Amino acid sequence: MNPRLQVMVPAEAEQLRGLPLFSGIPEKARDKVIEKVRKYIHVVAFSPGDVVLREGEYSDSAYCIVEGAVEIVLSAAGEAARPEVRGGAHVPPPQRAGARPEAEGMVGRGRGTGGTVILSAMPADVVPGQRTILEAGEIFGEIGALSRYPVSATVRAETPLTLLRIRLPGLRMLLAASKEFRKFLDERYRERTLARHLRSVALFEKVDDEFVERVKEKAELLSFEPGQVIVEEGSPADSFYLVRGGYVKVSVRAGSSDLAVTYLRKGDYAGEAALLLDEAWPFTLQALEHVEIVRIGKADFKALSGRYPHLEESLWAEMVARLKLRGAAVRNPVSSEYLQMAMDTGLIHGESVLLIDLSTCTRCDECVRGCADAHGGEPRFIREGQKYRHWLVPTACYQCTDPVCMVDCPTGAITRSVGTLEVTINEPTCIGCGNCAQRCPWNNIIMVERGEKRPDGKPVELATKCDLCLDRPEGPACVQMCPHGSAVRISFKDLERVTATLR
Amino acid sequence: MRFSQVLRPKEPGNARGAAVASAVLVVVFVAGAAVWPWSPKRGLGLFFGLLAAALFIFEMAYPFRRPKARPLRTAKAWAQAHVYLGALALLAVLIHAGFRLPKGGLGWALLLLSLWTTASGLIGVWLQKWIPAALAEGLHVEALYERIPALMEKLAGEADALMAGADEVGERFYRTEVRPSLSRPNPSWAFLLDVRASRDRALEPFRRVAEFVDPAQKALIDDLMSIYTEKIELDAHYSLQGILRRWLVFHVPTAGLLMGLLAVHVFAWAWY
Numbered sequence: 001m002n003p004r005l006q007v008m009v010p011a012e013a014e015q016l017r018g019l020p021l022f023s024g025i026p027e028k029a030r031d032k033v034i035e036k037v038r039k040y041i042h043v044v045a046f047s048p049g050d051v052v053l054r055e056g057e058y059s060d061s062a063y064c065i066v067e068g069a070v071e072i073v074l075s076a077a078g079e080a081a082r083p084e085v086r087g088g089a090h091v092p093p094p095q096r097a098g099a100r101p102e103a104e105g106m107v108g109r110g111r112g113t114g115g116t117v118i119l120s121a122m123p124a125d126v127v128p129g130q131r132t133i134l135e136a137g138e139i140f141g142e143i144g145a146l147s148r149y150p151v152s153a154t155v156r157a158e159t160p161l162t163l164l165r166i167r168l169p170g171l172r173m174l175l176a177a178s179k180e181f182r183k184f185l186d187e188r189y190r191e192r193t194l195a196r197h198l199r200s201v202a203l204f205e206k207v208d209d210e211f212v213e214r215v216k217e218k219a220e221l222l223s224f225e226p227g228q229v230i231v232e233e234g235s236p237a238d239s240f241y242l243v244r245g246g247y248v249k250v251s252v253r254a255g256s257s258d259l260a261v262t263y264l265r266k267g268d269y270a271g272e273a274a275l276l277l278d279e280a281w282p283f284t285l286q287a288l289e290h291v292e293i294v295r296i297g298k299a300d301f302k303a304l305s306g307r308y309p310h311l312e313e314s315l316w317a318e319m320v321a322r323l324k325l326r327g328a329a330v331r332n333p334v335s336s337e338y339l340q341m342a343m344d345t346g347l348i349h350g351e352s353v354l355l356i357d358l359s360t361c362t363r364c365d366e367c368v369r370g371c372a373d374a375h376g377g378e379p380r381f382i383r384e385g386q387k388y389r390h391w392l393v394p395t396a397c398y399q400c401t402d403p404v405c406m407v408d409c410p411t412g413a414i415t416r417s418v419g420t421l422e423v424t425i426n427e428p429t430c431i432g433c434g435n436c437a438q439r440c441p442w443n444n445i446i447m448v449e450r451g452e453k454r455p456d457g458k459p460v461e462l463a464t465k466c467d468l469c470l471d472r473p474e475g476p477a478c479v480q481m482c483p484h485g486s487a488v489r490i491s492f493k494d495l496e497r498v499t500a501t502l503r
Numbered sequence: 504m505r506f507s508q509v510l511r512p513k514e515p516g517n518a519r520g521a522a523v524a525s526a527v528l529v530v531v532f533v534a535g536a537a538v539w540p541w542s543p544k545r546g547l548g549l550f551f552g553l554l555a556a557a558l559f560i561f562e563m564a565y566p567f568r569r570p571k572a573r574p575l576r577t578a579k580a581w582a583q584a585h586v587y588l589g590a591l592a593l594l595a596v597l598i599h600a601g602f603r604l605p606k607g608g609l610g611w612a613l614l615l616l617s618l619w620t621t622a623s624g625l626i627g628v629w630l631q632k633w634i635p636a637a638l639a640e641g642l643h644v645e646a647l648y649e650r651i652p653a654l655m656e657k658l659a660g661e662a663d664a665l666m667a668g669a670d671e672v673g674e675r676f677y678r679t680e681v682r683p684s685l686s687r688p689n690p691s692w693a694f695l696l697d698v699r700a701s702r703d704r705a706l707e708p709f710r711r712v713a714e715f716v717d718p719a720q721k722a723l724i725d726d727l728m729s730i731y732t733e734k735i736e737l738d739a740h741y742s743l744q745g746i747l748r749r750w751l752v753f754h755v756p757t758a759g760l761l762m763g764l765l766a767v768h769v770f771a772w773a774w775y
Contacts, residue, residue, distance in 0.1 A: 209743070280721040358635060360636070362634070363647075364747070390639035392645060481569065485513070
């Protein structure tokens with residue numbers, strides 16, 4: 001059989017039973033767990049030289065090597081050139097190579113993910129420019145999948161290779177069922193990734209290695225299910241929380257309901273009030289989806305941070321900023337309403353969400369024409385979508401912080417350049433498989449017929465999406481060509497702009 | 504939206520700038536007319552004529568803002584310049600003529616076309632502010648103009664499926680009172696003044712019929728009323744978006760004619 005046709009087959013229960021992955025599950029429950037998890041686990045075969053994971057892409061799976069070996073390559077040039085912010089943050093022009101200064105005002109000024117250059121858990125020290133080999137029994141890619149970090153190194157089949165591909169729901173089930181597996185992954189995160197994660201957060205940029213080592217010892221790794229309350233407003237503030245994956249709602253009580261104040265995503269932290277004042281939590285923190293958190297107890301953090309005055313200064317500044325947000329939300333519940341809407345509808349995932357003010361939009365379609373002019377006559381968005389108050393959210397790519405559309409592209413046609421905001425599709429490489437369009441939770445990727453036929457007679461369709469007019473120095477045409485200033489692009493993380501724009 | 508809100512400029516700075524520029528033009532005219540006898544053919548009178556011609560030429564360049572909106576950076580800046588400089592152009596025309604009525608046929612044609620083009624442009628500005636605000640504030644539905652007929656067809660299909668289970672009274676009401684107007688747009692000018700115009704009257708028969716049917720059928724009538732309400736909102740969109748698309752018919756051709764006559768006027772002045 002042609003090995004390329006044998007790409008992915010569901011794993012057999014018998015095959016899984018013998019793996020060390022499942023050894024931590026109590027024997028009585030093991031068969032049940034395997035049966036539940038099995039649908040998320042596939043056996044994947046690769047020939048030598050095939051790419052399993054490509055650096056910079058996103059993956060929703062962990063891989064366990066059954067037979068053969070893989071080579072991990074971390075590009076030396078890529079490592080050196082890698083800017084501080086990765087994963088879709090909008091970097092202000094002076095910091096960003098090839099940035100478009102004229103376009104700044106037209107793109108959302110999202111604060112971004114505050115640095116997400118994480119070497120996702122590779123079970124070995126990966127040195128840029130050097131080959132690292134992993135053999136049977138090793139697991140890789142789990143941190144990228146759980147916390148939605150881009151893949152940090154290219155993984156290639158070194159020999160004929162058989163892998164178990166464990167998709168995210170299966171990985172979560174395994175974590176819930178096996179304390180041993182959770183402990184194993186937590187330890188690996190603590191050993192290999194936590195230090196880099198800490199360093200990527202502006203607050204900990206200047207701390208020394210000793211501080212990081214101590215945090216690694218003291219930190220507790222926690223997971224929360226969607227909707228679970230992490231801390232309740234008014235409860236004793238006894239910890240510092242660093243978000244390592246997922247989205248957390250920050251809200252305050254207002255009568256019988258609550259007002260959304262902001263949200264936290266990977267790299268963001270909370271609990272500064274606990275460290276500076278002996279007061280109760282001024283906010284409620286609630287998981288909006290699966291959330292992974294690093295928790296450091298108040299006493300430990302105080303002991304650790306005593307030697308770094310700048311740390312305390314930053315925490316004070318952050319606390320003041322948060323209290324200002326709290327005040328703004330209470331004074332102006334409308335902005336809180338918009339934020340809540342963004343949380344409910346998923347707009348918070350967007351780094352640059354196109355919104356149209358229907359109270360000034362004359363429906364002239366100049367935005368669509370401008371988009372078409374910029375893309376060879378073919379617009380990349382549809383002026384139709386959800387309406388909230390007097391704002392329309394058209395069918396246009398949000399440029400998500402964690403672009404799930406990038407998971408599973410077989411040719412790597414859909415990419416996001418390091419340090420940029422735009423997720424783009426390289427048309428010559430796109431084979432029209434539609435994986436990205438199916439994965440986009442908002443249906444913002446559209447398959448367009450190209451006027452050619454496949455050998456089976458079906459029309460050739462390629463994926464198209466908004467690329468924020470990457471080639472236009474003037475910025476996105478939809479915003480620039482609106483004669484009434486009704487089209488705006490925002491990130492809901494930029495609360496100042498949200499409040500000023502969405503009234 | 505209140506009328507006063509429509510009069511509020513989008514960019515107050517531009518409005519202030521245009522007001523100052525207008526005041527300067529009038530002051531120059533008053534000062535010039537006090538010193539020399541005013542003539543459109545020479546001196547300041549000629550200058551204002553040339554200024555008006557230059558502004559009209561700029562106005563005609565509006566369609567060329569695409570695809571990059573250069574050199575004004577954004578299409579919004581172009582639109583603002585088009586509106587305010589257009590108004591200044593009319594003022595320059597009036598000053599050029601010394602605020603006197605023209606004598607010849609060409610002069611009258613130029614004056615009337617300038618007035619008409621400017622007035623139709625300002626009405627367009629009013630419509631472009633009034634209609635979007637009315638649609639956004641008064642209606643729940645949002646629709647692309649081109650897709651409205653298809654959406655109405657879809658609504659009619661939904662209503663047909665819904666009322667297939669209706670009793671005799673409901674079925675007769677649907678067939679005679681509702682279905683005929685459900686599948687095609689019914690545009691009306693009344694929506695321009697009140698975007699929810701005649702909605703209560705249109706929905707009153709539904710409420711009356713609901714009183715005469717049994718409770719199970721009442722739910723059907725309520726659902727039908729929701730579909731019909733959506734249809735009325737689509738009618739409002741169709742009417743008002745249609746107006747937004749068509750008002751240019753009253754503006755652009757006369758602007759073109761004005762430019763033609765302006766060319767004749769300039770040529771005549773240069774030749775003779």
